Amino acid sequence: MDDQERYQKLQAEKERDWEAYCQFCGMCCGIKDEDPCEHLSEKEKGIYICNIYDNRFGLHKTKAGRVFRCVPLREILNKNWPGDDRCAYKKLYFKSSAVGN
DSSP, X not given: OOHHHHHHHXXXXXXXXXXXXXXXXXXXXXXXXXXXXXXXXXXXXXXXXXXTGGGOOEEEEBTXXXXXXXOOGGGTTTSOOTTGGGOHHHHHHHHHHHHHO
Protein backbone atom coordinates (compact mmCIF):
# COMPACT_ATOMS: atom_id res chain seq x y z
CA MET A 1 0.00 0.00 0.00
CA ASP A 2 1.50 3.33 -1.04
CA ASP A 3 1.19 6.67 0.77
CA GLN A 4 -1.81 7.80 -1.31
CA GLU A 5 -3.73 4.61 -0.52
CA ARG A 6 -2.89 4.89 3.20
CA TYR A 7 -4.02 8.51 3.17
CA GLN A 8 -7.32 7.66 1.45
CA LYS A 9 -7.92 4.83 3.92
CA LEU A 10 -7.23 7.15 6.87
CA GLN A 11 -9.58 9.79 5.44
CA ALA A 12 -12.34 7.20 4.97
CA GLU A 13 -11.88 6.02 8.57
CA LYS A 14 -12.02 9.59 9.89
CA GLU A 15 -15.20 10.23 7.86
CA ARG A 16 -16.84 7.10 9.31
CA ASP A 17 -15.80 8.13 12.84
CA TRP A 18 -17.20 11.65 12.31
CA GLU A 19 -20.49 10.37 10.90
CA ALA A 20 -20.86 7.99 13.85
CA TYR A 21 -21.27 10.93 16.25
CA CYS A 22 -24.67 11.89 14.82
CA GLN A 23 -27.58 11.03 17.09
CA PHE A 24 -30.18 11.81 14.37
CA CYS A 25 -31.85 14.48 16.52
CA GLY A 26 -32.87 16.61 13.50
CA MET A 27 -31.93 19.86 15.22
CA CYS A 28 -29.47 20.99 12.53
CA CYS A 29 -32.20 20.34 9.96
CA GLY A 30 -34.73 22.64 11.62
CA ILE A 31 -36.95 20.22 13.53
CA LYS A 32 -36.93 22.42 16.64
CA ASP A 33 -38.07 25.60 14.87
CA GLU A 34 -41.02 23.68 13.40
CA ASP A 35 -40.05 24.36 9.77
CA PRO A 36 -37.55 21.60 8.97
CA CYS A 37 -36.00 20.73 5.67
CA GLU A 38 -38.46 19.15 3.26
CA HIS A 39 -36.15 16.13 3.03
CA LEU A 40 -36.20 15.36 6.76
CA SER A 41 -38.28 12.37 7.85
CA GLU A 42 -38.98 10.94 11.27
CA LYS A 43 -37.74 7.36 11.25
CA GLU A 44 -39.12 6.73 14.74
CA LYS A 45 -40.03 8.96 17.66
CA GLY A 46 -37.25 11.53 18.02
CA ILE A 47 -35.02 9.94 15.37
CA TYR A 48 -34.77 11.79 12.07
CA ILE A 49 -33.12 10.99 8.76
CA CYS A 50 -32.36 12.97 5.63
CA ASN A 51 -33.91 11.36 2.56
CA ILE A 52 -31.18 12.80 0.29
CA TYR A 53 -28.23 12.59 2.69
CA ASP A 54 -25.56 11.79 0.10
CA ASN A 55 -26.67 14.77 -2.03
CA ARG A 56 -27.81 17.15 0.73
CA PHE A 57 -25.47 20.11 0.24
CA GLY A 58 -26.78 23.10 -1.68
CA LEU A 59 -30.08 24.94 -2.00
CA HIS A 60 -33.20 23.28 -0.61
CA LYS A 61 -36.55 24.28 0.87
CA THR A 62 -38.14 23.88 4.23
CA LYS A 63 -41.54 22.22 4.45
CA ALA A 64 -43.10 25.72 4.43
CA GLY A 65 -41.16 26.63 1.27
CA ARG A 66 -38.38 28.84 2.71
CA VAL A 67 -35.17 28.45 0.69
CA PHE A 68 -31.95 27.72 2.58
CA ARG A 69 -28.49 26.33 1.86
CA CYS A 70 -27.56 23.00 3.46
CA VAL A 71 -23.87 23.09 4.40
CA PRO A 72 -21.44 20.72 6.10
CA LEU A 73 -22.01 20.86 9.84
CA ARG A 74 -18.40 21.82 10.49
CA GLU A 75 -19.20 25.19 8.84
CA ILE A 76 -21.85 26.04 11.44
CA LEU A 77 -20.51 24.44 14.63
CA ASN A 78 -19.58 27.89 15.93
CA LYS A 79 -23.12 29.22 15.33
CA ASN A 80 -26.35 28.70 17.25
CA TRP A 81 -29.66 27.24 16.12
CA PRO A 82 -32.78 26.09 17.97
CA GLY A 83 -32.04 22.86 19.81
CA ASP A 84 -28.30 22.89 19.17
CA ASP A 85 -27.71 21.88 22.78
CA ARG A 86 -28.81 18.36 21.74
CA CYS A 87 -26.31 18.15 18.87
CA ALA A 88 -23.64 15.52 19.53
CA TYR A 89 -21.24 17.32 17.18
CA LYS A 90 -21.53 20.58 19.12
CA LYS A 91 -20.98 18.72 22.38
CA LEU A 92 -17.86 17.13 20.89
CA TYR A 93 -16.69 20.46 19.42
CA PHE A 94 -17.06 22.38 22.65
CA LYS A 95 -15.52 19.55 24.67
CA SER A 96 -12.44 19.50 22.43
CA SER A 97 -12.32 23.33 22.36
CA ALA A 98 -12.24 23.43 26.15
CA VAL A 99 -9.46 20.84 26.23
CA GLY A 100 -7.42 22.89 23.76
CA ASN A 101 -7.55 26.05 25.91
